[in-house]
Amino acid sequence: MGLRATRLSLHGFRGYAQEEFTFDSDLVLLVGPNAVGKTNLLEAVQLLTALTSFRHPLIGQLISHGSAQARVELDVAADGRQLNLALSLRPGKRSYLLNGKPKTPRDLRGLVPAVCFEPGDLDFAKGSSGVRRRALDDLGCQLSSTYFKVKGDYDRLVQHKGRLLREEADERLIASVDDVLVEAGAHLSFYRARLFEALSVYAAENYRRLSSGEQKLTCSYRMSWDRLDERTGSAPAAVDDLRQRFADALIRFRTAERARKRCLVGPHADELTLDLDGQPVSAFASQGQQRSVVLAWKVAEVRKVEDSLGMQPLLLLDDVMSELDDRRREALLDFTTQGMQIFVTSTHKGYFTSRFLDRAQVIQLPRSQAVTR
Numbered sequence: 001m002g003l004r005a006t007r008l009s010l011h012g013f014r015g016y017a018q019e020e021f022t023f024d025s026d027l028v029l030l031v032g033p034n035a036v037g038k039t040n041l042l043e044a045v046q047l048l049t050a051l052t053s054f055r056h057p058l059i060g061q062l063i064s065h066g067s068a069q070a071r072v073e074l075d076v077a078a079d080g081r082q083l084n085l086a087l088s089l090r091p092g093k094r095s096y097l098l099n100g101k102p103k104t105p106r107d108l109r110g111l112v113p114a115v116c117f118e119p120g121d122l123d124f125a126k127g128s129s130g131v132r133r134r135a136l137d138d139l140g141c142q143l144s145s146t147y148f149k150v151k152g153d154y155d156r157l158v159q160h161k162g163r164l165l166r167e168e169a170d171e172r173l174i175a176s177v178d179d180v181l182v183e184a185g186a187h188l189s190f191y192r193a194r195l196f197e198a199l200s201v202y203a204a205e206n207y208r209r210l211s212s213g214e215q216k217l218t219c220s221y222r223m224s225w226d227r228l229d230e231r232t233g234s235a236p237a238a239v240d241d242l243r244q245r246f247a248d249a250l251i252r253f254r255t256a257e258r259a260r261k262r263c264l265v266g267p268h269a270d271e272l273t274l275d276l277d278g279q280p281v282s283a284f285a286s287q288g289q290q291r292s293v294v295l296a297w298k299v300a301e302v303r304k305v306e307d308s309l310g311m312q313p314l315l316l317l318d319d320v321m322s323e324l325d326d327r328r329r330e331a332l333l334d335f336t337t338q339g340m341q342i343f344v345t346s347t348h349k350g351y352f353t354s355r356f357l358d359r360a361q362v363i364q365l366p367r368s369q370a371v372t373r
Contacts, residue, residue, distance in 0.1 A: 003112055003314055004341050005045065007075040012067035013089075014040040023341075025361035029352070030345045032365030038345035042116065042316045045343065048074040048085040049114035049314055050142050051105050054121075062089050076112050078311070085112065106145045113142055113305045117298045118318035124297060125274060125290035126282045132272040133192075139301055140195050143308045147191050154184040158263050165261045174258075178250045181266065186243035188267045189223060195304070196221045196272060202300035203293075210292045210331055215276050217293060224269035225249030288325065295328055299335045312340035321351035 005023055010016040015037050030038045043053045047062075063070045070089040075082065085108070086097040096103045098111075123131045141148040161177045200219035207217035225245055249265045257264050274281040274293060281293050305313040321329050321344070333356060349357060 002079075002312060002339055002341075004077040005074055005314060005343075006077055007073075008041065008044060009073040010041075010044055010070075011072070012064040012070040013044060013062060013072050014064060014070075016040065017064060017067075021363065023361060025359065026339070026341050027356065027360040028341070028343045029349070029357075029360045029362045030343065030365060031347070031349055031362060033347060036365045038365055039118075039318050042318050042343055042345060044072045045074060045314065046114055046116055046316055048072060048087055049112040050116070050138070051108060052138060052141075054116050054118050054318075059089050059094060060091050063091070074112075078112065083112065106148070109141070109145050109148060110143060110309050113309055113311065113313040114316055115139075115298065115301045115305060115313045116316040116318065117294075117320050118316075119320060119323055121294055121298065121320075122291060122323065125285065125293040129271045129273070132274075133268070133270065136192055136196055136199075136272065139199075139304070140191060143195075143305065144191070147188075147195075150184055150187045150191065154181070154188045154267060157181045157184055158266060158268055161263055162261075165257060165263070168258075168261075171258075174254075178247075182243055182247045182250065185246050185266045186239050189242050189246070189270065190239045192267060192270070193221050193223075198307075199297065199300045199304055202303045203296045206296035206299045206335070207292060210296055210328070215289075217281075217296065218275045218278070220271075220273045220275070222271040222273070224265045224267070224271070225252075288328075291324060291328060295324070295332055295335075299332075302335075302340070315340055315342045317342065317344045319345050319347070321346050 004026075007023070008021045010019050012018075021041070030041060032038055043055060047053055068090070071086065072089075073084060073086045075084055077083075084097075084099050086100075088095045088097075096105065096108055098108060121135070124135055137147075137151055141151060157177060157180060161174065161181060164174050164177065196219065203219060204217045207215070223242075223245070225248075246266065253264050263269075276285055276289060276293070279285070281290060285293065302313060302315060305311070317332075320332075324332065329351060330353070344360075346352070349362070352360070
Protein backbone atom coordinates (compact mmCIF):
# COMPACT_ATOMS: atom_id res chain seq x y z
CA MET A 1 0.00 0.00 0.00
CA GLY A 2 1.29 3.45 -0.87
CA LEU A 3 1.14 6.51 1.35
CA ARG A 4 1.07 10.01 -0.08
CA ALA A 5 1.32 13.17 1.98
CA THR A 6 -0.52 15.87 0.04
CA ARG A 7 -0.60 18.90 2.35
CA LEU A 8 1.32 20.20 5.35
CA SER A 9 0.08 23.14 7.41
CA LEU A 10 2.04 24.85 10.19
CA HIS A 11 0.90 27.47 12.71
CA GLY A 12 3.33 28.76 15.31
CA PHE A 13 5.66 25.81 14.76
CA ARG A 14 9.39 26.46 15.13
CA GLY A 15 10.16 29.40 12.82
CA TYR A 16 6.87 29.23 10.91
CA ALA A 17 4.17 31.67 11.97
CA GLN A 18 1.72 30.35 9.39
CA GLU A 19 2.55 28.36 6.27
CA GLU A 20 1.04 25.71 4.04
CA PHE A 21 2.70 23.36 1.56
CA THR A 22 1.05 21.09 -0.99
CA PHE A 23 2.80 18.05 -2.44
CA ASP A 24 2.03 16.49 -5.82
CA SER A 25 4.95 14.11 -6.38
CA ASP A 26 6.52 10.96 -4.96
CA LEU A 27 9.79 12.91 -4.78
CA VAL A 28 9.72 16.21 -2.92
CA LEU A 29 12.97 18.19 -2.82
CA LEU A 30 13.21 21.06 -0.33
CA VAL A 31 16.09 23.31 -1.37
CA GLY A 32 17.56 26.33 0.35
CA PRO A 33 20.45 27.66 2.41
CA ASN A 34 20.97 26.66 6.01
CA ALA A 35 18.62 27.98 8.72
CA VAL A 36 15.58 28.58 6.48
CA GLY A 37 13.41 25.84 7.99
CA LYS A 38 13.96 22.81 5.75
CA THR A 39 14.58 20.47 8.65
CA ASN A 40 11.63 21.92 10.55
CA LEU A 41 9.31 20.73 7.78
CA LEU A 42 10.62 17.17 7.98
CA GLU A 43 10.35 17.31 11.76
CA ALA A 44 6.69 18.33 11.50
CA VAL A 45 5.99 15.39 9.19
CA GLN A 46 7.84 13.02 11.50
CA LEU A 47 5.92 14.21 14.57
CA LEU A 48 2.64 13.41 12.83
CA THR A 49 3.73 10.04 11.44
CA ALA A 50 6.43 8.42 13.57
CA LEU A 51 5.07 10.43 16.55
CA THR A 52 8.59 11.45 17.50
CA SER A 53 11.36 13.74 16.30
CA PHE A 54 14.98 12.80 15.67
CA ARG A 55 15.86 16.01 17.51
CA HIS A 56 14.07 14.80 20.67
CA PRO A 57 13.01 18.36 21.60
CA LEU A 58 11.07 19.67 24.56
CA ILE A 59 7.55 20.75 23.60
CA GLY A 60 8.40 24.38 24.31
CA GLN A 61 11.15 24.25 21.70
CA LEU A 62 8.58 23.40 19.02
CA ILE A 63 6.45 26.48 19.69
CA SER A 64 7.42 29.69 17.90
CA HIS A 65 8.81 32.47 20.06
CA GLY A 66 5.95 34.68 21.15
CA SER A 67 3.27 32.07 20.42
CA ALA A 68 1.19 30.41 23.12
CA GLN A 69 0.71 27.23 21.11
CA ALA A 70 1.54 25.50 17.85
CA ARG A 71 -0.44 23.34 15.46
CA VAL A 72 0.65 21.17 12.56
CA GLU A 73 -1.58 19.27 10.15
CA LEU A 74 -0.80 16.67 7.51
CA ASP A 75 -3.18 15.35 4.87
CA VAL A 76 -2.35 11.81 3.74
CA ALA A 77 -3.87 9.58 1.09
CA ALA A 78 -3.65 5.99 2.34
CA ASP A 79 -5.14 3.00 0.57
CA GLY A 80 -8.06 4.98 -0.81
CA ARG A 81 -8.67 6.81 2.47
CA GLN A 82 -8.10 10.48 3.15
CA LEU A 83 -6.52 11.10 6.54
CA ASN A 84 -6.07 14.41 8.30
CA LEU A 85 -3.54 14.19 11.11
CA ALA A 86 -3.26 17.14 13.48
CA LEU A 87 -1.01 17.87 16.44
CA SER A 88 -1.61 20.72 18.89
CA LEU A 89 1.24 21.77 21.15
CA ARG A 90 1.04 23.76 24.38
CA PRO A 91 3.74 24.05 27.04
CA GLY A 92 3.96 20.62 28.63
CA LYS A 93 1.13 19.15 26.57
CA ARG A 94 0.54 17.66 23.14
CA SER A 95 -2.76 16.42 21.70
CA TYR A 96 -3.58 14.58 18.47
CA LEU A 97 -6.58 14.55 16.17
CA LEU A 98 -7.42 12.14 13.36
CA ASN A 99 -10.02 13.48 10.94
CA GLY A 100 -11.11 15.91 13.65
CA LYS A 101 -11.49 13.33 16.43
CA PRO A 102 -9.22 13.23 19.51
CA LYS A 103 -6.78 10.34 19.50
CA THR A 104 -3.99 9.04 21.70
CA PRO A 105 -0.53 8.25 20.33
CA ARG A 106 -1.40 4.58 20.79
CA ASP A 107 -4.33 5.02 18.37
CA LEU A 108 -2.05 6.54 15.72
CA ARG A 109 1.01 4.34 16.13
CA GLY A 110 1.80 2.63 12.83
CA LEU A 111 -1.04 4.35 10.97
CA VAL A 112 1.29 6.44 8.78
CA PRO A 113 4.85 5.17 9.34
CA ALA A 114 7.96 7.13 8.45
CA VAL A 115 11.69 6.44 8.33
CA CYS A 116 14.10 9.34 8.76
CA PHE A 117 17.76 9.50 7.71
CA GLU A 118 19.72 12.52 8.94
CA PRO A 119 23.42 13.33 9.44
CA GLY A 120 23.31 12.37 13.11
CA ASP A 121 22.45 8.83 12.05
CA LEU A 122 26.08 8.34 11.04
CA ASP A 123 26.71 7.86 14.76
CA PHE A 124 24.82 4.58 14.39
CA ALA A 125 27.97 3.09 12.88
CA LYS A 126 30.69 4.93 14.76
CA GLY A 127 28.97 5.61 18.08
CA SER A 128 28.24 3.55 21.17
CA SER A 129 25.70 0.78 21.63
CA GLY A 130 23.45 3.37 23.25
CA VAL A 131 23.03 5.11 19.89
CA ARG A 132 22.02 1.83 18.25
CA ARG A 133 19.67 0.90 21.09
CA ARG A 134 17.88 4.22 20.76
CA ALA A 135 17.53 3.89 16.99
CA LEU A 136 16.19 0.37 17.35
CA ASP A 137 13.70 1.40 20.03
CA ASP A 138 12.50 4.38 17.98
CA LEU A 139 11.58 2.02 15.15
CA GLY A 140 10.16 -0.65 17.45
CA CYS A 141 7.90 1.87 19.18
CA GLN A 142 6.61 3.01 15.80
CA LEU A 143 5.86 -0.54 14.68
CA SER A 144 4.18 -1.80 17.84
CA SER A 145 2.14 -0.24 20.65
CA THR A 146 3.16 -3.17 22.82
CA TYR A 147 6.84 -2.39 22.24
CA PHE A 148 6.14 1.26 23.08
CA LYS A 149 4.40 0.36 26.35
CA VAL A 150 7.02 -2.15 27.47
CA LYS A 151 9.82 0.32 26.70
CA GLY A 152 8.09 3.06 28.69
CA ASP A 153 7.44 0.75 31.64
CA TYR A 154 11.04 -0.44 31.69
CA ASP A 155 12.50 3.08 31.49
CA ARG A 156 10.37 4.27 34.41
CA LEU A 157 11.37 1.28 36.53
CA VAL A 158 15.09 1.74 35.81
CA GLN A 159 14.86 5.42 36.74
CA HIS A 160 13.01 4.53 39.95
CA LYS A 161 15.53 1.86 40.90
CA GLY A 162 18.38 4.25 40.12
CA ARG A 163 16.95 6.78 42.59
CA LEU A 164 16.63 4.08 45.25
CA LEU A 165 20.25 3.01 44.73
CA ARG A 166 21.48 6.59 45.01
CA GLU A 167 19.42 7.05 48.19
CA GLU A 168 20.81 3.77 49.60
CA ALA A 169 17.28 2.47 50.11
CA ASP A 170 16.44 -0.71 52.00
CA GLU A 171 17.49 -3.93 50.28
CA ARG A 172 13.97 -5.33 50.44
CA LEU A 173 12.54 -2.29 48.64
CA ILE A 174 15.07 -2.61 45.82
CA ALA A 175 14.36 -6.34 45.56
CA SER A 176 10.64 -5.62 45.18
CA VAL A 177 11.40 -3.25 42.30
CA ASP A 178 13.60 -5.93 40.72
CA ASP A 179 10.64 -8.33 40.70
CA VAL A 180 8.72 -5.95 38.42
CA LEU A 181 11.81 -4.88 36.48
CA VAL A 182 12.50 -8.46 35.45
CA GLU A 183 9.13 -8.76 33.73
CA ALA A 184 9.42 -5.53 31.74
CA GLY A 185 13.09 -6.08 30.96
CA ALA A 186 12.63 -9.63 29.70
CA HIS A 187 9.90 -8.55 27.30
CA LEU A 188 11.86 -5.52 26.07
CA SER A 189 14.98 -7.59 25.40
CA PHE A 190 12.88 -10.18 23.59
CA TYR A 191 11.12 -7.67 21.32
CA ARG A 192 14.25 -5.64 20.67
CA ALA A 193 16.48 -8.62 19.89
CA ARG A 194 13.94 -10.06 17.46
CA LEU A 195 13.66 -6.70 15.69
CA PHE A 196 17.45 -6.44 15.58
CA GLU A 197 17.73 -9.91 14.08
CA ALA A 198 15.28 -9.12 11.27
CA LEU A 199 16.96 -5.81 10.47
CA SER A 200 20.41 -7.42 10.57
CA VAL A 201 19.50 -9.85 7.80
CA TYR A 202 18.23 -7.04 5.56
CA ALA A 203 21.17 -4.76 6.36
CA ALA A 204 23.73 -7.46 5.56
CA GLU A 205 22.06 -8.05 2.21
CA ASN A 206 21.96 -4.32 1.47
CA TYR A 207 25.62 -3.87 2.40
CA ARG A 208 26.63 -6.77 0.18
CA ARG A 209 24.99 -4.99 -2.74
CA LEU A 210 26.62 -1.67 -1.85
CA SER A 211 30.09 -3.21 -1.58
CA SER A 212 29.64 -5.52 -4.59
CA GLY A 213 30.06 -8.48 -2.25
CA GLU A 214 33.58 -7.50 -1.24
CA GLN A 215 32.85 -7.33 2.50
CA LYS A 216 30.49 -9.00 4.95
CA LEU A 217 28.49 -7.02 7.50
CA THR A 218 27.74 -8.92 10.70
CA CYS A 219 25.37 -7.50 13.32
CA SER A 220 25.36 -8.97 16.84
CA TYR A 221 23.17 -8.48 19.91
CA ARG A 222 24.50 -9.39 23.34
CA MET A 223 22.43 -9.16 26.51
CA SER A 224 24.12 -7.22 29.30
CA TRP A 225 24.13 -10.27 31.55
CA ASP A 226 25.96 -12.33 28.90
CA ARG A 227 29.09 -10.18 28.68
CA LEU A 228 31.33 -13.16 29.40
CA ASP A 229 29.69 -15.31 26.73
CA GLU A 230 30.38 -15.44 23.00
CA ARG A 231 28.40 -12.83 21.09
CA THR A 232 25.46 -14.11 19.13
CA GLY A 233 23.23 -12.56 16.54
CA SER A 234 20.38 -14.97 17.29
CA ALA A 235 17.14 -13.77 18.81
CA PRO A 236 16.19 -15.28 22.20
CA ALA A 237 14.01 -18.36 22.08
CA ALA A 238 11.51 -17.39 24.77
CA VAL A 239 10.61 -14.66 27.23
CA ASP A 240 10.66 -17.19 30.09
CA ASP A 241 14.34 -17.90 29.44
CA LEU A 242 15.18 -14.20 29.45
CA ARG A 243 13.15 -13.63 32.59
CA GLN A 244 15.16 -16.24 34.49
CA ARG A 245 18.52 -15.08 33.16
CA PHE A 246 17.73 -11.46 34.01
CA ALA A 247 16.58 -12.39 37.52
CA ASP A 248 19.76 -14.40 38.11
CA ALA A 249 21.90 -11.52 36.85
CA LEU A 250 20.21 -9.02 39.16
CA ILE A 251 21.09 -11.22 42.11
CA ARG A 252 24.71 -11.59 40.94
CA PHE A 253 25.12 -7.84 40.41
CA ARG A 254 23.20 -6.68 43.50
CA THR A 255 26.29 -5.87 45.56
CA ALA A 256 28.01 -4.12 42.64
CA GLU A 257 24.91 -2.05 41.89
CA ARG A 258 24.65 -0.88 45.49
CA ALA A 259 28.35 -0.01 45.52
CA ARG A 260 28.16 1.97 42.25
CA LYS A 261 24.66 3.33 42.95
CA ARG A 262 23.33 2.61 39.47
CA CYS A 263 21.65 -0.13 37.44
CA LEU A 264 24.31 -2.26 35.77
CA VAL A 265 22.31 -4.97 33.99
CA GLY A 266 19.22 -4.93 31.83
CA PRO A 267 18.18 -3.95 28.30
CA HIS A 268 19.50 -0.41 28.86
CA ALA A 269 23.00 -1.92 28.89
CA ASP A 270 22.68 -4.48 26.09
CA GLU A 271 25.40 -4.36 23.44
CA LEU A 272 24.66 -4.02 19.73
CA THR A 273 27.76 -4.41 17.58
CA LEU A 274 28.50 -4.06 13.87
CA ASP A 275 31.48 -5.78 12.25
CA LEU A 276 32.93 -5.77 8.73
CA ASP A 277 34.80 -8.98 8.00
CA GLY A 278 35.09 -9.56 11.74
CA GLN A 279 36.42 -6.09 12.63
CA PRO A 280 34.37 -3.50 14.58
CA VAL A 281 32.93 -0.87 12.25
CA SER A 282 33.34 1.87 14.86
CA ALA A 283 37.09 1.30 15.22
CA PHE A 284 38.36 0.02 11.88
CA ALA A 285 35.95 1.01 9.10
CA SER A 286 36.66 4.02 6.90
CA GLN A 287 34.20 6.92 6.81
CA GLY A 288 32.92 5.66 3.48
CA GLN A 289 32.37 2.18 4.88
CA GLN A 290 30.60 3.60 7.94
CA ARG A 291 28.28 5.60 5.71
CA SER A 292 27.52 2.50 3.67
CA VAL A 293 26.68 0.60 6.86
CA VAL A 294 24.23 3.30 7.97
CA LEU A 295 22.72 3.47 4.50
CA ALA A 296 22.27 -0.31 4.48
CA TRP A 297 20.61 -0.16 7.90
CA LYS A 298 18.22 2.65 6.97
CA VAL A 299 17.07 0.81 3.87
CA ALA A 300 16.58 -2.24 6.10
CA GLU A 301 14.28 -0.14 8.30
CA VAL A 302 12.17 0.72 5.26
CA ARG A 303 11.85 -2.95 4.36
CA LYS A 304 10.98 -3.93 7.94
CA VAL A 305 8.17 -1.36 8.03
CA GLU A 306 6.79 -2.83 4.81
CA ASP A 307 6.97 -6.36 6.21
CA SER A 308 5.42 -5.50 9.57
CA LEU A 309 2.74 -2.99 8.58
CA GLY A 310 2.03 -3.94 4.98
CA MET A 311 2.76 -0.47 3.65
CA GLN A 312 5.72 1.58 2.52
CA PRO A 313 6.71 4.35 4.92
CA LEU A 314 7.29 7.95 4.06
CA LEU A 315 11.05 8.42 3.74
CA LEU A 316 12.52 11.62 5.19
CA LEU A 317 16.09 12.43 4.11
CA ASP A 318 17.47 15.46 5.91
CA ASP A 319 20.64 16.86 4.34
CA VAL A 320 22.24 13.43 3.97
CA MET A 321 23.19 13.82 0.32
CA SER A 322 26.08 16.08 1.32
CA GLU A 323 27.37 13.23 3.54
CA LEU A 324 27.35 10.65 0.72
CA ASP A 325 29.47 10.37 -2.40
CA ASP A 326 27.91 10.09 -5.87
CA ARG A 327 27.79 6.29 -5.82
CA ARG A 328 26.06 6.11 -2.44
CA ARG A 329 23.61 8.89 -3.35
CA GLU A 330 22.59 6.95 -6.43
CA ALA A 331 22.36 3.73 -4.43
CA LEU A 332 20.09 5.33 -1.85
CA LEU A 333 17.73 6.66 -4.49
CA ASP A 334 17.76 3.36 -6.38
CA PHE A 335 17.00 1.44 -3.19
CA THR A 336 14.10 3.66 -2.26
CA THR A 337 12.38 4.96 -5.38
CA GLN A 338 10.10 1.98 -5.83
CA GLY A 339 6.74 3.57 -5.16
CA MET A 340 7.29 5.27 -1.81
CA GLN A 341 7.11 9.01 -1.23
CA ILE A 342 10.42 10.64 -0.38
CA PHE A 343 11.08 14.06 1.14
CA VAL A 344 14.64 15.32 0.71
CA THR A 345 16.28 18.49 2.02
CA SER A 346 19.43 19.93 0.50
CA THR A 347 21.32 23.19 0.25
CA HIS A 348 21.46 22.92 -3.54
CA LYS A 349 20.29 20.77 -6.43
CA GLY A 350 23.77 19.81 -7.60
CA TYR A 351 23.70 16.63 -5.53
CA PHE A 352 20.95 15.18 -7.73
CA THR A 353 20.94 13.74 -11.21
CA SER A 354 18.65 15.00 -13.94
CA ARG A 355 16.83 11.67 -13.68
CA PHE A 356 15.86 12.54 -10.11
CA LEU A 357 15.12 16.22 -10.75
CA ASP A 358 12.88 15.44 -13.71
CA ARG A 359 10.61 13.46 -11.38
CA ALA A 360 10.81 15.71 -8.33
CA GLN A 361 8.66 18.54 -7.05
CA VAL A 362 11.21 21.18 -6.11
CA ILE A 363 10.26 23.63 -3.36
CA GLN A 364 12.67 26.50 -2.89
CA LEU A 365 13.01 27.96 0.59
CA PRO A 366 12.44 30.59 1.80
CA ARG A 367 9.03 30.64 0.14
CA SER A 368 9.53 34.06 -1.44
CA GLN A 369 11.69 32.14 -3.93
CA ALA A 370 9.27 29.23 -4.33
CA VAL A 371 9.28 27.33 -7.59
CA THR A 372 7.42 24.24 -8.74
CA ARG A 373 8.96 21.49 -10.80
